[in-house]
Amino acid sequence: DAGITQSPRHKVTETGTPVTLRCHQTENHRYMYWYRQDPGHGLRLIHYSYGVKDTDKGEVSDGYSVSRSKTEDFLLTLESATSSQTSVYFCAISDRGRSENSPLHFGNGTRLTVT
Amino acid sequence: AQSVTQLGSHVSVSEGALVLLRCNYSSSVPPYLFWYVQYPNQGLQLLLKYTTGATLVKGINGFEAEFKKSETSFHLTKPSAHMSDAAEYFCAVSDSSASKIIFGSGTRLSIRP
Numbered sequence: 623d624a625g626i627t628q629s630p631r632h633k634v635t636e637t638g639t640p641v642t643l644r645c646h647q648t649e650n651h652r653y654m655y656w657y658r659q660d661p662g663h664g665l666r667l668i669h670y671s672y673g674v675k676d677t678d679k680g681e682v683s684d685g686y687s688v689s690r691s692k693t694e695d696f697l698l699t700l701e702s703a704t705s706s707q708t709s710v711y712f713c714a715i716s717d718r719g720r721s722e723n724s725p726l727h728f729g730n731g732t733r734l735t736v737t
Numbered sequence: 738a739q740s741v742t743q744l745g746s747h748v749s750v751s752e753g754a755l756v757l758l759r760c761n762y763s764s765s766v767p768p769y770l771f772w773y774v775q776y777p778n779q780g781l782q783l784l785l786k787y788t789t790g791a792t793l794v795k796g797i798n799g800f801e802a803e804f805k806k807s808e809t810s811f812h813l814t815k816p817s818a819h820m821s822d823a824a825e826y827f828c829a830v831s832d833s834s835a836s837k838i839i840f841g842s843g844t845r846l847s848i849r850p
Binding site for chain 1: 743746769771773778779780781782783786788827829831836837838839840841842843
C-alpha cells in the first residue's frame with residue numbers, strides 16, 4: 623500500500639471552530655488531493671496540489687483552504703466549520719508528474735462531524 | 738468539462754451470478770478511465786484502468802472493463818460474483834490535459850447468498 627497517513631482519523635468539532643486535517647505521504651509523489659465523500663455524491667474534489675506551494679481549487683472548494691509547504695504534507699483547513707462540512711475526507715496522491723495516467727492512491731480517510 | 742455517470746446507486750446479484758456495473762463518461766479528449774473499489778471504513782483501491790491500446794482491461798479480483806468509445810461507456814463486469822465482492826464501486830475519468838480525476842457517485846454492490 624502507498625504510504626499515506628491521514629490525521630486525525632476521527633474528529634468532532636463545533637460549528638464556527640477552525641479545523642485542520644493533515645495528509646502525510648512517504649512516496650515523494652508530486653500530486654496530492656483532498657476529496658470529500660458524501661452519500662449520493664461519490665467523491666468530490668476540494669483542492670489539489672501539483673507541487674510545493676502550488677495548489678488549485680476543485681469543484682467544492684468554498685469554505686476550505688489548503689497549504690503544502692513540504693512535498694510530503696498537504697493540509698486541509700476549514701476556517702470556520704459548518705454542519706454542511708460533516709463528511710468523510712480522503713487524501714489521495716498520484717505520481718502524475720512522472721506519468722500522466724497514474725492512478726490515485728488513497729488514505730484511509732478522516733471522519734469529521736460538525737455539531 | 739469531464740463528467741462520469743454511474744447508472745444505479747445500488748445493484749444486488751446472487752452469488753455466482755454475473756456482475757455488471759455501468760459507467761458512462763463525457764470527455765472532449767481521449768480519456769483515461771478508472772474503476773475503484775471501497776470496502777467499509779476503508780479508502781479506495783484501484784481495480785483497473787484504461788489509458789490507451791487494448792479496449793478490454795483486466796483488473797484485480799477477476800474484474801474487467803471494456804472501453805467503448807462509440808457508446809462513451811466503461812462498464813465493469815465479473816462473470817461470477819463472490820460474497821467478498823460486496824463493496825462500493827466508483828468509476829472515474831481523467832485525461833492527458835487534466836490534473837484532476839473526476840469520480841462518479843458510486844454503485845453499492847450487494848451479493849445475495
